[in-house]
Amino acid sequence: MLIFASLAFGLVAVVLGAVLIGPVAIGPGTVLRISAYQLLCWLRPGLRSLPRPWSSSHEIIVVDVRWPRVILGMLVGMALSIAGCTMQGLFRNPLASPYTLGIASGAAFGAALSIVLELPSYTLPALAFAFALLTVFIVYRIATARGGVPMETLLLAGLAVGSFFSALVSFMLYIAGEKLASIVFWLMGGLWASDWDKVFIALAPILLGTGGIFLLSRDLDLLLLGDEQARALGVETERVKRTLLALASLVTASAVCVSGVIGFIGLIVPHLMRILVGPGHRLLLPASCLVGAMLLICTDTLARAVIQPTEIPVGIITALLGAPFFVYLLSRRKRLLEW
Amino acid sequence: MMQLRIKGISFRYDSIQALEDVTFTAVGGEILGIIGPNGSGKTTLLRCINRTLEPQVGVVLIDDRDVTHLSRREIAQQMGLVPQDAAITFPFTVLEAVLMGRHPYRSILGGETPRDLEIVNEALRLTNTLHLASRPITGLSGGEQQRVIIARALAQEPDVLLLDEPTSHLDINHQLEILELVRRLTEERGLVTLLTSHDLNLAARYCDRLLMLERGRVYALGTPEEVLTPANIRQVYRVEVEVTRHRSTGILQVLPLSSIEGDRV
Numbered sequence: 001m002l003i004f005a006s007l008a009f010g011l012v013a014v015v016l017g018a019v020l021i022g023p024v025a026i027g028p029g030t031v032l033r034i035s036a037y038q039l040l041c042w043l044r045p046g047l048r049s050l051p052r053p054w055s056s057s058h059e060i061i062v063v064d065v066r067w068p069r070v071i072l073g074m075l076v077g078m079a080l081s082i083a084g085c086t087m088q089g090l091f092r093n094p095l096a097s098p099y100t101l102g103i104a105s106g107a108a109f110g111a112a113l114s115i116v117l118e119l120p121s122y123t124l125p126a127l128a129f130a131f132a133l134l135t136v137f138i139v140y141r142i143a144t145a146r147g148g149v150p151m152e153t154l155l156l157a158g159l160a161v162g163s164f165f166s167a168l169v170s171f172m173l174y175i176a177g178e179k180l181a182s183i184v185f186w187l188m189g190g191l192w193a194s195d196w197d198k199v200f201i202a203l204a205p206i207l208l209g210t211g212g213i214f215l216l217s218r219d220l221d222l223l224l225l226g227d228e229q230a231r232a233l234g235v236e237t238e239r240v241k242r243t244l245l246a247l248a249s250l251v252t253a254s255a256v257c258v259s260g261v262i263g264f265i266g267l268i269v270p271h272l273m274r275i276l277v278g279p280g281h282r283l284l285l286p287a288s289c290l291v292g293a294m295l296l297i298c299t300d301t302l303a304r305a306v307i308q309p310t311e312i313p314v315g316i317i318t319a320l321l322g323a324p325f326f327v328y329l330l331s332r333r334k335r336l337l338e339w
Numbered sequence: 340m341m342q343l344r345i346k347g348i349s350f351r352y353d354s355i356q357a358l359e360d361v362t363f364t365a366v367g368g369e370i371l372g373i374i375g376p377n378g379s380g381k382t383t384l385l386r387c388i389n390r391t392l393e394p395q396v397g398v399v400l401i402d403d404r405d406v407t408h409l410s411r412r413e414i415a416q417q418m419g420l421v422p423q424d425a426a427i428t429f430p431f432t433v434l435e436a437v438l439m440g441r442h443p444y445r446s447i448l449g450g451e452t453p454r455d456l457e458i459v460n461e462a463l464r465l466t467n468t469l470h471l472a473s474r475p476i477t478g479l480s481g482g483e484q485q486r487v488i489i490a491r492a493l494a495q496e497p498d499v500l501l502l503d504e505p506t507s508h509l510d511i512n513h514q515l516e517i518l519e520l521v522r523r524l525t526e527e528r529g530l531v532t533l534l535t536s537h538d539l540n541l542a543a544r545y546c547d548r549l550l551m552l553e554r555g556r557v558y559a560l561g562t563p564e565e566v567l568t569p570a571n572i573r574q575v576y577r578v579e580v581e582v583t584r585h586r587s588t589g590i591l592q593v594l595p596l597s598s599i600e601g602d603r604v
Contacts, residue, residue, distance in 0.1 A: 233415050233442045280431065
């Protein structure tokens with residue numbers, strides 16, 4: 001419990017820190033006052049008539065730029081971590097990630113389609129989301145054609161369908177012309193275009209999916225023992241796997257459609273937390289959520305701060321930091337099968 | 340007394356007939372050993388009984404209740420399984436691993452009740468693993484791990500205990516220890532215990548009755564003396580043996596002499 005208290009405290013600190021930092025220098029006091037004011041107004045609309053001793057541009061930056069970005073980072077980091085945790089448990093494989101079933105390629109295709117065809121901007125998350133889920137659906141149908149939910153076949157089908165959509169994305173890049181840059185930028189993943197709309201798009205499905213996965217945490221533990229033992233202990237393995245796949249896909253698709261393809265968070269955070277709280281998912285899942293949120297906010301803040309006034313896509317930072325860290329984790333493992 | 344009745348079970352994998360018309364009854368307090376060469380259907384039979392496999396034909400009855408009509412949860416409340424090679428590769432503690440045996444009794448939101456902990460404690464005590472409770476299961480010896488898996492099965496509060504080659508990875512000391520434990524639990528709890536084994540001597544010593552499978556069919560069923568005859572073993576295992584009784588203990592002993600060349604007739 002001490003661990004959770006410190007993690008929760010850490011998250012609060014990281015959130016506040018991230019809101020205070022930005023290319024436009026605004027005093028910490030002003031940021032906090034603006035935030036408190038907006039929160040109070042939201043709770044009690046009558047307070048809007050109070051005086052506001054700060055510039056309106058600062059208010060817009062804090063309220064409509066920084067806060068949605070931090071909150072979206074929190075949601076996406078949480079989503080990718082819990083989805084990664086779920087996939088690693090389901091596949092009993094520490095190399096599984098939220099994108100194992102080709103979901104990223106599908107989403108990328110949807111986003112690229114929207115950009116290349118110059119569709120209205122709201123279609124980008126919609127198409128990304130739709131194609132992400134379509135990909136998983138195709139993969140699932142291919143793998144389960146002969147009955148049951150065979151995880152190895154699922155893995156291979158994910159690889160095949162993912163490659164197919166990757167090829168389509170390459171084709172889109174090839175014909176994109178001057179829109180090439182915006183597709184590439186989206187593919188790298190980032191939170192630069194965060195606004196409240198995106199927060200509200202992602203909020204409900206991510207919280208719903210996360211809650212659903214929490215409820216199945218004990219079943220996930222039992223699935224780690226393998227199908228035969230899980231069944232002998234009363235788990236309806238096929239139904240539980242199906243449900244978990246659906247929830248993890250929902251959560252991943254919701255994250256990807258508002259932030260692009262941010263790598264490594266969903267792979268690393270579950271590993272890290274397994275070292276800290278052990279293999280049981282009742283602790284592992286919430287711990288991963290907290291740390292995933294924290295890590296993405298931190299890396300995103302770094303992404304904003306490194307080359308001011310511009311920024312680099314956070315996906316590059318997570319990969320740059322994540323890959324060496326992953327190598328370190330691998331070197332810690334004593335045996336091949338140990339997590 | 341509790342009864343487990345298996346009636347006319349047949350199971351096919353794709354084109355292979357793994358089990359054909361297997362019928363027998365086992366009662367509470369007895370250990371029924373299932374023997375037979377590799378591929379004779381021992382493990383398949385256990386899986387069909389707890390319905391981790393669905394037999395195409397046949398029924399399994401626990402005291403006249405048809406297992407087909409039970410959910411997986413309800414089956415798990417009646418039957419505990421100690422699978423072959425249950426090696427757990429994740430560092431759950433022994434307590435966590437045994438608590439998993441309470442899964443079929445827990446609601447989706449509920450945590451461990453005091454009753455769950457009480458039953459788990461009892462299971463740990465019976466299997467002499469209480470002192471290991473907070474150790475990670477991955478750090479235990481083979482014999483200790485096997486006792487933990489048995490404790491987990493006991494935590495399911497089963498009427499039927501299924502053990503798939505419970506002694507295959509163990510040294511002779513731990514083999515005896517595990518089988519003594521199974522013997523004691525079966526008697527104290529009135530369990531119906533089915534165990535598969537490749538070791539005819541151990542099976543003869545610890546089982547009340549033996550079921551000999553040959554290519555998915557019941558070849559012989561009866562006391563160890565009735566089943567373990569040189570003629571039966573020659574036919575089913577293709578091995579010439581000498582069956583004797585130990586002079587002072589009276590324990591049945593099967594001594595393999597030579598393998599018989601050629602296919603079964």
